[in-house]
Amino acid sequence: MKAGTWGTFKQQRMSNTKQSEVRNQVPVAELQTEVDQWINAVGVRYFEPLTNMAMLSEEVGEVARIMARRYGEQSEKESDKAKDLGEELADVLFVVLCLANQTGTDLQGAWERRMVAKTARDAQRHKDNPKLG
Numbered sequence: 001m002k003a004g005t006w007g008t009f010k011q012q013r014m015s016n017t018k019q020s021e022v023r024n025q026v027p028v029a030e031l032q033t034e035v036d037q038w039i040n041a042v043g044v045r046y047f048e049p050l051t052n053m054a055m056l057s058e059e060v061g062e063v064a065r066i067m068a069r070r071y072g073e074q075s076e077k078e079s080d081k082a083k084d085l086g087e088e089l090a091d092v093l094f095v096v097l098c099l100a101n102q103t104g105t106d107l108q109g110a111w112e113r114r115m116v117a118k119t120a121r122d123a124q125r126h127k128d129n130p131k132l133g
């Protein structure tokens with residue numbers, strides 16, 4: 001994909017997606033709202049940002065443990081085999097969404113800006129990388 005065609009790609013992706021699938025895709029902005037409502041209803045209040053930063057490290061560590069042991073060279077303990085990678089990734093996302101909410105970050109806008117920038121920056125970069133060939 002050439003730089004500048006990201007919007008076209010997104011449009012094609014949407015048109016190739018069944019309408020029922022589109023309804024099930026939740027934009028990042030809605031996830032931020034869902035987390036905010038959950039925090040207010042269940043979590044009482046947000047942890048302080050630095051606490052959440054530590055929580056993010058903890059959750060990333062849980063993902064790393066699964067990756068190293070299930071997909072990497074470390075052996076996986078029997079007690080870890082029921083751990084769900086998707087759920088641990090969701091834990092990471094939850095804390096990221098908390099940090100975005102409590103710092104007034106529009107993650108949807110940031111995501112869209114970064115994808116445009118990454119597409120422009122990496123238009124040839126990965127194609128020209130012989131390690132990926």
Ligand SMILES: [Mg+2]
Binds near residue numbers: 059062087088091
């Ligand atoms: Mg976790």
